Amino acid sequence: MAANHHEHDHHRHDEPESDAAIRVKALESILTSKGLMDTAALDMLVDTYENRVGPRNGARVVARAWVDFAFKKRLLSDATAAVNELGFPPGPEGFNLIVLENTSKVHNLVVCTLCSCYPWSVLGLPPVWYKSPAYRARAVSDPRGVMREFGAEIDDDVEIRVWDSSAEVRYLVLPERPAGSEALSEEELAELVTRDAMIGVAKVNPPQGTAKSRKRRSRVASRV
Amino acid sequence: MNGIHDLGGMHGLGPIPREENEPVFHADWERRMYALGRQLLSARIFSLDEFRHAIERIPPSMYLGLRYYEKWVIAATGLLIEKGIIKPAELKGLAPIKLNPTFTVGGRPNEPISALGHGAAGIRPRFKPGGKVIAKNVNPAGHTRLPRYARGKRGVIVLDEGVFALPDAVAHGGGVIAQHVYAVRFAARELWGGEASPRESVTIDLWEAYLEPAKGLRVNGRSRNGSGRS
Numbered sequence: 001m002a003a004n005h006h007e008h009d010h011h012r013h014d015e016p017e018s019d020a021a022i023r024v025k026a027l028e029s030i031l032t033s034k035g036l037m038d039t040a041a042l043d044m045l046v047d048t049y050e051n052r053v054g055p056r057n058g059a060r061v062v063a064r065a066w067v068d069f070a071f072k073k074r075l076l077s078d079a080t081a082a083v084n085e086l087g088f089p090p091g092p093e094g095f096n097l098i099v100l101e102n103t104s105k106v107h108n109l110v111v112c113t114l115c116s117c118y119p120w121s122v123l124g125l126p127p128v129w130y131k132s133p134a135y136r137a138r139a140v141s142d143p144r145g146v147m148r149e150f151g152a153e154i155d156d157d158v159e160i161r162v163w164d165s166s167a168e169v170r171y172l173v174l175p176e177r178p179a180g181s182e183a184l185s186e187e188e189l190a191e192l193v194t195r196d197a198m199i200g201v202a203k204v205n206p207p208q209g210t211a212k213s214r215k216r217r218s219r220v221a222s223r224v
Numbered sequence: 225m226n227g228i229h230d231l232g233g234m235h236g237l238g239p240i241p242r243e244e245n246e247p248v249f250h251a252d253w254e255r256r257m258y259a260l261g262r263q264l265l266s267a268r269i270f271s272l273d274e275f276r277h278a279i280e281r282i283p284p285s286m287y288l289g290l291r292y293y294e295k296w297v298i299a300a301t302g303l304l305i306e307k308g309i310i311k312p313a314e315l316k317g318l319a320p321i322k323l324n325p326t327f328t329v330g331g332r333p334n335e336p337i338s339a340l341g342h343g344a345a346g347i348r349p350r351f352k353p354g355g356k357v358i359a360k361n362v363n364p365a366g367h368t369r370l371p372r373y374a375r376g377k378r379g380v381i382v383l384d385e386g387v388f389a390l391p392d393a394v395a396h397g398g399g400v401i402a403q404h405v406y407a408v409r410f411a412a413r414e415l416w417g418g419e420a421s422p423r424e425s426v427t428i429d430l431w432e433a434y435l436e437p438a439k440g441l442r443v444n445g446r447s448r449n450g451s452g453r454s
Contacts, residue, residue, distance in 0.1 A: 019318065021253035023297050026316040027304075028256055034309070036267060042259035050248045050255070096386070113232035113371050115276055116292070125258075128250075129242045131292045137234035140373065140426045141416055149240055159423045164232065166369045167405045167429030169385050 054124035055195035057088050058172055061122055062198065063190035065099075066177045075099050079172065083122060090121050097121065100163065101174045102200070107158050108173050109147070109200030111139035112165040119170035123195060130199065140164055150201040173198050178206040225277075225365055228284035232373040233416070237288070254293040261296050270303050273395035277367035278303045281323035299323070326366060328397045347387050349404040349432070355381045356438035357408060359430065367395035370434040374426075377414050378438050382427060383407035390431050403432040 031037045061083055065072040075082040079097040080090055090097065097119055100108035112118065113136045118126040129135055139146050143160045147153070154160060163171050175197040181189060184207060196202035231237075249255040265272055278299035282290070290298070302323035304310045312320050351357060361376035362368075369391050383406060390401040412424035 018251075018253070020257075020291075020294050020297050021251065022316060023301065023318055024253040024257045024260065026314070026318065027297070027301060027310075028260055030310050030314050031260070031264075031304075036269065036309075037260070037263055042256070042263055045259045045262050046249075046255050049258070054248070098383075098385075113373075114229055114369060115279065125248055127243070127246050128292065129240045132237075132241050133231050133234070133288050134237040134240045137231040137237050138240075141233045141412075141420075143424060144421070146240065150242075156421075157423070160421070160425075161409075162424070162426045163407075164371065164426055164428040166371060167385065167431070168388050169405075169407075169429060 049120070049125050053088075053120065055122075055198065056190070057086075057124070058119070058122035058195070058198045059190040059193035060086055061088070061099075061172070062174055062193045063186045065174055066181075066189055067186050072174075075174070076101060088121050095119075095121075096169045097172060098169050099172050099174050100161070100200075102176045102203075104176065105158060106161060107154050107200065108161045108163060108171075109139060109143050110163045110165055110171045110173060111136060113137070113140055114164075114166055117165040117170065119172045121170075122172050123198060127195070147201055150196060152202045173200040175200075175204045178204045180206040225280060225367065226363055226372060227280045228287045229280045230372050232371045249293075250291075254291075257293045257296050257300075261300055264300060264304075269309065270300075270307070271394055273367060273391040274303060275299060276391075277326065277395040278323055280367065281326060282321070283324065286321070326396070329393070347402055347404065349384050349406075351381045351384075351404070351406055351432070351435065351437070353381050353383060357381060357406075357435040358438045359408070359410075359428075360434055360436060362434075364392060366392060368392050368434075370430060371428065373415055374408075374410060374428055374430070377410050379408040379410040379414070379428075381406045382409045385429060388431065390433055392431075392433070401433075405429055405431050406435070408435065 028037065032039065061075065064086065065075050071082060071085075074085075076099055079099040082099075083097055084090070100110075102108055111130075116126055116131040118130060135146065140162050143162050144154055165171055175193065177189070178192065181192065184192070188207070192204050192207055194202060194204065197204045249258065261275070264270060265275065270278075279295050281302070282295060282298050286298075287295070298321045301310070301315070301320050305312060305320055306323070356378065357380070358378050359370060359374045359376065362370070363375075385405045385407060387402050388405045390403060393399060393401045406429070407427050408430050409425050409427045411422075412420035412426065413422060415426060
């Protein structure tokens with residue numbers, strides 16, 4: 001599975017002396033000395049969510065649904081099973097997944113107002129903005145305003161359905177396939193799909209039609 | 225609890241803080257804290273509901289300013305101290321941040337089970353998709369997953385999500401109270417008033433205990449005493 005290294009290559013500004021860093025170190029050493037920690041298991045967990053599970057998983061699910069109608073039908077009726085077909089099992093919590101389809105008439109957007117519930121198995125760990133008080137407060141009362149902030153304009157006649165993920169199912173948005181993407185392969189389609197579109201705060205942009213930009217995209221793909 | 229975490233509909237929290245090419249973790253301690261938290265959960269030292277409730281019990285004056293994994297550090301440390309697993313003196317001289325007090329109702333605080341699966345133990349749903357419901361107007365002091373902005377509001381069941389343990393009990397050692405959870409859709413105008421768009425709604429996952437049938441309630445009137453038309 002493709003990793004997300006390109007998303008964090010430039011961020012290594014650790015803060016070893018921060019209050020939080022000292023507290024975590026202390027916690028880890030106390031719990032290890034009490035035999036409550038399994039260091040190898042911890043390393044594997046970190047590796048999984050830093051390198052293996054991320055929004056590229058979700059993008060593959062979306063691209064498959066765009067090109068394979070039977071898969072899309074299965075995805076919309078039992079997303080947990082359909083996503084498992086692509087090799088993305090539910091996380092250790094075993095949360096059920098529900099996929100919400102965006103159309104020209106209905107736009108879905110996901111938030112967790114009470115904490116930070118997010119479909120880890122297909123999107124990885126959530127970005128800071130998704131967990132921020134500002135997003136959690138406004139997504140339910142001003143979804144159009146939130147989307148404008150992300151650069152997406154939704155027509156007034158489109159119905160917006162916000163989903164407040166407050167229990168133990170998780171939601172993934174199936175964005176609309178953009179115009180002009182008819183000739184693209186499943187892999188090329190997956191490259192168009194962004195994390196933000198699968199949360200519902202953005203749309204998937206049409207492909208930049210030139211061969212040059214397509215080449216650039218495939219270079220990015222080979223790097224990840 | 226009517227805590228600072230229950231943010232839906234609040235104003236004044238500023239622009240949404242977006243970061244270009246955001247890393248999964250912003251520092252190594254975040255990476256370690258994530259793994260520690262997950263390990264404590266899977267070792268059943270505490271349950272997810274207890275952990276969420278501990279985050280809710282972080283002093284409100286701090287909550288909004290903390291980074292996400294700082295909340296994890298404070299909540300996990302607080303819970304471990306409350307459970308007697310670690311002592312404050314062991315924390316390398318850094319005084320732990322005290323969580324707001326809570327209560328325990330039973331002896332099973334570490335219950336890890338959330339999803340029990342469709343039709344678990346033959347539990348029958350009280351509501352069906354299409355049914356009109358009202359989210360109860362309640363203000364429990366403990367953990368709940370019924371957000372304040374939905375309380376007292378009328379909605380429609382759109383989906384039966386299956387049977388899950390009621391977090392209000394699990395978070396306080398009350399064991400598993402298994403019941404159906406429903407996706408309930410509320411019109412934006414019902415939640416936010418007449419100024420809201422008629423083409424917006426919020427769908428919230430709600431446990432059966434949070435809901436009552438809306439039969440007899442007037443659809444548009446103010447009366448909620450059951451005397452109006454349905």
